[in-house]
Amino acid sequence: MKISKLVILIGMIAVALFLVLPNLSWAADDGAATYKTKCAMCHGADLAGKPAAKIPSLVSGDAKTASDADLTDMIANGGKDKKTTHAFANKGVSPDQVQALVSYIRSAQK
Numbered sequence: 623m624k625i626s627k628l629v630i631l632i633g634m635i636a637v638a639l640f641l642v643l644p645n646l647s648w649a650a651d652d653g654a655a656t657y658k659t660k661c662a663m664c665h666g667a668d669l670a671g672k673p674a675a676k677i678p679s680l681v682s683g684d685a686k687t688a689s690d691a692d693l694t695d696m697i698a699n700g701g702k703d704k705k706t707t708h709a710f711a712n713k714g715v716s717p718d719q720v721q722a723l724v725s726y727i728r729s730a731q732k
């Protein structure tokens with residue numbers, strides 16, 4: 623009897639941790655920090671791109687009119703053309719980080 627109650631208690635604590643921990647760690651996924659390490663070398667610290675190198679701005683033009691779904695696909699999978707430079711889903715960028723990047727780009731576009 624005593625042991626089964628303990629098992630239930632441990633089970634409930636485990637469930638509670640599963641619910642709370644992801645929110646704590648993934649909420650800390652900072653789009654700005656990911657941008658700095660993964661994107662800024664090409665798109666620039668100010669997101670303005672490098673026209674001379676044909677790297678588009680993320681704060682104007684296509685990136686501004688693209689839907690969130692298009693931006694997400696572009697970053698995670700390289701978009702329609704599956705550009706390997708952008709298949710960040712294969713390069714250690716989690717779906718949550720891609721989401722954070724989209725929010726970061728959106729806030730920079732305002």
Ligand code: HEC
Nearest residue numbers: 660661664676677678683684685693696697705707710723
């Ligand atoms: C190696 C340089 C490089 C890196 C690193 C890079 N990009 Fe790009 N990005 C480009 C180029 C070049 C294009 C133009 C499309 C193409 O030819 O691939 C582009 C296009 C885009 C587009 C589409 C813009 C448009 O006008 O259609 C988005 C959105 C984008 N990049 C976001 C990102 C994000 C977010 C990161 C970081 C996770 C990133 N890029 C990292 C070079 C880079």
